[in-house]
C-alpha cells in the first residue's frame with residue numbers, strides 16, 4: 572500500500588504574517604490525518620520561518636525548484652544543499668510554470684532531478700500535457716517523453732525515491748479539474764508504462780494528481796486506485812480548505 576501524500580505548492584505567495592497563520596492552521600489537520608503525509612512548498616525566503624513554525628509537527632516541506640548546481644557563481648539560484656540544510660524533504664522539479672516561463676526543457680528538468688536526488692532531497696517530478704496536446708490525443712506520449720528524459724539520465728530505479736505529480740496544464744489554476752476518471756486513466760497509464768521497465772518501482776512510486784484540486788473534489792480523486800494524493804496550488808493557501816483536502820486523503 573502506498574501512503575497518500577498531500578502537498579501544497581504556494582507558488583509566489585505569502586507574507587511573514589500569512590505564513591505564520593497558514594502553518595499554524597495546518598498543524599492540527601496534519602496531526603489528525605494519521606496515515607497521510609502532509610507537505611508544503613513555500614517560496615524559499617520563508618523556509619527558515621517554516622522550519623521554526625513546523626517544529627516537530629508532521630508537516631514536511633520543500634522547495635518549488637532547485638538549482639542544478641550546488642554552489643558558485645549562479646546568481647539568483649537556490650542550491651539543493653542549502654535546501655537540505657533548511658530541513659527540506661522535497662523539491663518540486665519541472666512544474667509547468669517553470670517549463671513555460673523559464674524555458675526548462677526535459678533535459679534541464681532531468682538534470683535538476685538528478686541534482687536534487689544526489690543531494691538528499693526527494694524530487695517531485697511534475698509532468699503533464701497542454702490543452703492543445705490533450706485535444707490532439709497526445710497525453711500519453713507527452714508524459715512518457717517527460718518521464719523518459721529522467722529515466723535516460725538517472726535510470727528507472729531513481730523513482731524508488733521520488734514522487735511523480737501528473738498535472739494537466741489545462742487544469743492548473745483554471746478551476747477546471749480533470750475528472751477522477753480522466754486522471755485515473757493517465758495515472759494508470761504512467762504506472763503501467765513504468766511497470767514495463769521495473770514493476771516494483773512502479774508499484775511503490777506515489778503518483779499525485781494536480782490541477783484545481785479542492786476539498787469538494789478531493790475524496791473522489793483519492794478513491795481512484797492509482798491516485799496517491801495531490802499537489803495543490805491555490806487551495807493550499809487556505810488552511811481550512813487544505814486541511815479538508817488532507818482529511819479527505
Ligand code: PEP
Nearest residue numbers: 743744781782783804805
Ligand atoms: C499547481 O500549481 O501545482 C497546481 C496544481 O495549482 P492549482 O491547484 O491552483 O491548479
